[in-house]
Amino acid sequence: MRRQPSLRAPTRLIGRFLARNPIFVGILGLVVVTTIVEPQFATAGNFHNIIRQFGTLIFVSLGMTFVIMAGFLDLSVGGIISLVAVVTATQIDAIGQGPAIALGLLIGLACGVLNSTLILKAGATTQAESLFITFGMSLVYGAAALIFTQGGTTYLSYSVSSISIFDAINSGSIPLVFFSVPVSFVLFVVCAALLLVVERRTYMGRAVLLTGANKTASRLAGVRVDRSIVMIYAVSGLMSAVASIVLISQVTLASPVIGQPYLLQAILAVVVGGTALVGGRGSVLWTAFGALLLILLNNCLDLLGVSTYIEFMFRGAILILAIWLDSRRAEGGAARMAPVEAPTIAEHDLVEGA
Amino acid sequence: MADVEQASQPLLSVRDVSKAFPGVLALDHISLDVYPGIVHGIVGENGAGKSTLMKILSGVYAKDSGTIVFDGQAIERTTPVLSMKMGLSIIYQELNLVNTMSVGENIFLGRFGETGGRRGVHAKARELLDRIGCKVDTHRPVSELSVSDKQMVEIAKALSFNSKLIIMDEPSSSLTEDEVRSLVGIIKDLKSKGIGIIYISHKLDEIFGFCDVVTVMRDGRVIATNAVSAVSRGEMILMMVGRTIDNEFPPRPDCVEEPILEVKNLTTRKLHSVSFNLRRGEILGLVGLVGAGRTELVRALFGADKVGRKTVLVDGKPVKIGGPIDAIGHGLAMVPEDRKAQGLLLKFSVEWNISLASLAAMSHFGLLDDSLEASMCERQIRALNIRTPSGKTRIESLSGGNQQKAVVGRWLETKPKILIMDEPTRGIDVGAKYEIYLLMKRVVEDGGSIILISSELPEVLHMSNRVYTLCEGRINGEFDPAQATATEIMAKAFEFA
Numbered sequence: 001m002r003r004q005p006s007l008r009a010p011t012r013l014i015g016r017f018l019a020r021n022p023i024f025v026g027i028l029g030l031v032v033v034t035t036i037v038e039p040q041f042a043t044a045g046n047f048h049n050i051i052r053q054f055g056t057l058i059f060v061s062l063g064m065t066f067v068i069m070a071g072f073l074d075l076s077v078g079g080i081i082s083l084v085a086v087v088t089a090t091q092i093d094a095i096g097q098g099p100a101i102a103l104g105l106l107i108g109l110a111c112g113v114l115n116s117t118l119i120l121k122a123g124a125t126t127q128a129e130s131l132f133i134t135f136g137m138s139l140v141y142g143a144a145a146l147i148f149t150q151g152g153t154t155y156l157s158y159s160v161s162s163i164s165i166f167d168a169i170n171s172g173s174i175p176l177v178f179f180s181v182p183v184s185f186v187l188f189v190v191c192a193a194l195l196l197v198v199e200r201r202t203y204m205g206r207a208v209l210l211t212g213a214n215k216t217a218s219r220l221a222g223v224r225v226d227r228s229i230v231m232i233y234a235v236s237g238l239m240s241a242v243a244s245i246v247l248i249s250q251v252t253l254a255s256p257v258i259g260q261p262y263l264l265q266a267i268l269a270v271v272v273g274g275t276a277l278v279g280g281r282g283s284v285l286w287t288a289f290g291a292l293l294l295i296l297l298n299n300c301l302d303l304l305g306v307s308t309y310i311e312f313m314f315r316g317a318i319l320i321l322a323i324w325l326d327s328r329r330a331e332g333g334a335a336r337m338a339p340v341e342a343p344t345i346a347e348h349d350l351v352e353g354a
Numbered sequence: 355m356a357d358v359e360q361a362s363q364p365l366l367s368v369r370d371v372s373k374a375f376p377g378v379l380a381l382d383h384i385s386l387d388v389y390p391g392i393v394h395g396i397v398g399e400n401g402a403g404k405s406t407l408m409k410i411l412s413g414v415y416a417k418d419s420g421t422i423v424f425d426g427q428a429i430e431r432t433t434p435v436l437s438m439k440m441g442l443s444i445i446y447q448e449l450n451l452v453n454t455m456s457v458g459e460n461i462f463l464g465r466f467g468e469t470g471g472r473r474g475v476h477a478k479a480r481e482l483l484d485r486i487g488c489k490v491d492t493h494r495p496v497s498e499l500s501v502s503d504k505q506m507v508e509i510a511k512a513l514s515f516n517s518k519l520i521i522m523d524e525p526s527s528s529l530t531e532d533e534v535r536s537l538v539g540i541i542k543d544l545k546s547k548g549i550g551i552i553y554i555s556h557k558l559d560e561i562f563g564f565c566d567v568v569t570v571m572r573d574g575r576v577i578a579t580n581a582v583s584a585v586s587r588g589e590m591i592l593m594m595v596g597r598t599i600d601n602e603f604p605p606r607p608d609c610v611e612e613p614i615l616e617v618k619n620l621t622t623r624k625l626h627s628v629s630f631n632l633r634r635g636e637i638l639g640l641v642g643l644v645g646a647g648r649t650e651l652v653r654a655l656f657g658a659d660k661v662g663r664k665t666v667l668v669d670g671k672p673v674k675i676g677g678p679i680d681a682i683g684h685g686l687a688m689v690p691e692d693r694k695a696q697g698l699l700l701k702f703s704v705e706w707n708i709s710l711a712s713l714a715a716m717s718h719f720g721l722l723d724d725s726l727e728a729s730m731c732e733r734q735i736r737a738l739n740i741r742t743p744s745g746k747t748r749i750e751s752l753s754g755g756n757q758q759k760a761v762v763g764r765w766l767e768t769k770p771k772i773l774i775m776d777e778p779t780r781g782i783d784v785g786a787k788y789e790i791y792l793l794m795k796r797v798v799e800d801g802g803s804i805i806l807i808s809s810e811l812p813e814v815l816h817m818s819n820r821v822y823t824l825c826e827g828r829i830n831g832e833f834d835p836a837q838a839t840a841t842e843i844m845a846k847a848f849e850f851a
Contacts (some may be wrong), residue, residue: 203722323566
């Protein structure tokens, strides 16, 4: 009896943690349910499968996180992935695989810088304006990919030169003490860690959050808002290029429309992770878990033999749930303090005259 | 106390009411009696507990303990609608009207049945508005009304419930002087009809102008309730802030040297070739009507807006200011007009808000230094006496005065040569105002200079060494406030109007 409080404390801590981070409830729930219903889920082969699927999506989502944290959107990622994919794949034979990958990354970066330049030149300050500009650019990049290939698909296996890097990303693994880790996962860990350091420890990372929270106040206080806008789109473009290279390694082909499905999923992963769509709050770390949840859901529904159409419905439901939870969290402070049913006056600040 | 004794029974009697929020005791055993036909003023700094008390009376919050008796009935738990029906109405600072609906519909919102349909609504609304001498057409949508007319509509709405007690929460904060005068007329009229009025205000002039009784609140407690005739201004301020403030303004600093800033031919769409100078160690006041171009002038100087043309000399050398970053580089700083929209990052900590302007300077090779940031924040919290639980607290939970001190502190860290302050004391209480004035004094004593914009003329006149009047985008006068009178200066500012 006497030990009860000490036992209860950690339980309560975990309970509070889960209540604040509903995403882990989702991830745990999915793992538990799927393992019970379909034991095949907990096999090494399936885990490898999950990590493979994690690949492309997570890289786009990581880049998108910065954009959304700053209160903007990047709808051009699908176009960038396609363009980078076809250029990289077709240039392997011409300039070798290493230079082709470098060229692909450079194109992604350039597309991002171009996006931000247009946004700044247009004086676009709202999420909606950035949305339309990048939507337009998405069409441009997509069209460029189509023109470049005349609509054709390039197969990596037809390359004369070596494609060892692509093979490594696809199926290589790095042995650790007890098990080996797929190369694509290592790549993810490296990118996520780098971006996390930028987000938490650097001036630019702070500037991104400040821009998302209040552009006007930040600019008036001398924060380099314009530079942070260039940075977020550059990162988004570069990460899309990384995603593109992982993608063509895995599917061993590059088509000019290959990037299309990733846009919505990336935004979904960011929002499900808990990054606020209005900007000013978020983390690449949360996004990693958001992407994990989506991939697990996908994998679980596949294993259970649920049709793809129903899967789309699940994704939509999760998005709506995430946004609902987000808006609840945003007004959390006031809601907790004034638990009274007074809708007309509840908007008043708790703090007097503030 | 003669007035108080005449009225035998209190209309509202609050006894030992307490209310705690997580981390703060918002009300600490509050007791208060309000009598019919008496205007009862309540004053106190931000955070004194005035609004919390009102919200308990109206039923927005539940009290933790104590008793409330209204009109002979004990109130345990009420709701905003119930308390209105009992005859207790509150008119909030931010008016609660439906903008798209007509005046009449707003007055009888949700109660069209009582008036016998639409036509009845407008007839009855007319009657109520006539009672308070308001001529607004009841068919007009509320969105077309001025703030003061909206306030009239709220008062008419309160009357429609046969209110015995009307609570007004800083009603004059958004009114012009004329509008305040007519509001005072209405308050006197309501009073003569035996209606009790609680008048919450920051402005001592109003308390002394037409309140009968005044209650001073501080830190969630009632400090004293007195007949207005029995207290002096000084005593009242002392009670509000809990310490002596001999004067509402500190003595004017008096070290004026060579010009540190010269602005020549600054021209924008609203400003016509404005030239002026600022001397080292000087507080320069800019006076003008709203729309005269004061804010445009300082924003253009600071690079916040794109300007047509300007020549700026700092320390005699021409400088190019293309944006706030340039301005900060040349030793300028600006406390903007709209604290919430332009000054603060409300969702972020006090610390992040204070370090904002020095972020670039304090990062090494792009990396932030957390311990440097924390110590900078601590330094400013202590130096400016910012009342906050810690540097990690979200700044939106601080009072207006403490938020403003954080904004000033942000700039003091950059050691500005020229500090622009646009309405630095708007919406903050007497105590915090005085602290801001002392801060300004300290800045100029340390060799800085200040450009001060304020709509409160006494503030500009008492703080400034020199005053420019601005009218329709032109500087049309220069005064020494020690010599000139307020009337002369205002006459100049009104010249073209």
